[in-house]
Amino acid sequence: MWLDIEVLTPVHVGTGELLSPLEYTANGQEVRIANLGRLFRRDPARAEVIGQKLAASSPAQLRGMTVDGLLTRQELADDALWRYRLSGSAATLAAVAGARGKEHELRLASKTPDGRVYLPGTAIKGAFRTALIFAWSAASPEWARQFLERELKAGAANGTVQRVLYGARQDPNHDLLRALVVGDTTGAPPSEVLQLA
Numbered sequence: 001m002w003l004d005i006e007v008l009t010p011v012h013v014g015t016g017e018l019l020s021p022l023e024y025t026a027n028g029q030e031v032r033i034a035n036l037g038r039l040f041r042r043d044p045a046r047a048e049v050i051g052q053k054l055a056a057s058s059p060a061q062l063r064g065m066t067v068d069g070l071l072t073r074q075e076l077a078d079d080a081l082w083r084y085r086l087s088g089s090a091a092t093l094a095a096v097a098g099a100r101g102k103e104h105e106l107r108l109a110s111k112t113p114d115g116r117v118y119l120p121g122t123a124i125k126g127a128f129r130t131a132l133i134f135a136w137s138a139a140s141p142e143w144a145r146q147f148l149e150r151e152l153k154a155g156a157a158n159g160t161v162q163r164v165l166y167g168a169r170q171d172p173n174h175d176l177l178r179a180l181v182v183g184d185t186t187g188a189p190p191s192e193v194l195q196l197a
Helices: 038-041 044-055 059-064 073-077 090-099 119-137 141-153 158-166
Strands: 015-020 025-026 031-034 080-088 107-110
Touching: 031 119, 044 158, 119 141
Parallel strands: none
Antiparallel strands: 015 107, 025 031, 031 080
């Protein structure tokens, strides 16, 4: 069965990886994510020059360095050297552009091997779990409050609370959501679904 999911609030499902200012360029209109590997494969001599510049830089210089300072104007204008572009509100784009060179980093979204953005099924299933907790606590707020206070006073870890909430007291086979299998969403180009927030 296929379902369409409408995201009501901004969602970030990331890889845990960060982009440093050496990997993107920003201005008031957009943020562009660089593909330096493509440049290095295309022009090994240029890769050597950039490598030497990075190697000769101190840690403080590296923290303040941006991809704009590494590439030539011609390279910055070459669309083939950019993986994708991100949009955002004027305030967000100005903040990212203003923070460049000050250890500002962007978080990467989950992507398929061909670079398409997707939501992992595990993240969607986690949203269902959160909705169940919310519905349960809204239906019985006093009981939920007493239960949580008792469990927290007893030093119960979140895992214990979750096991009780979802019925998995002995093992995962008793988890109410075990039968719910949620696949990953189909991927979409980053420039169509990602926005800076």
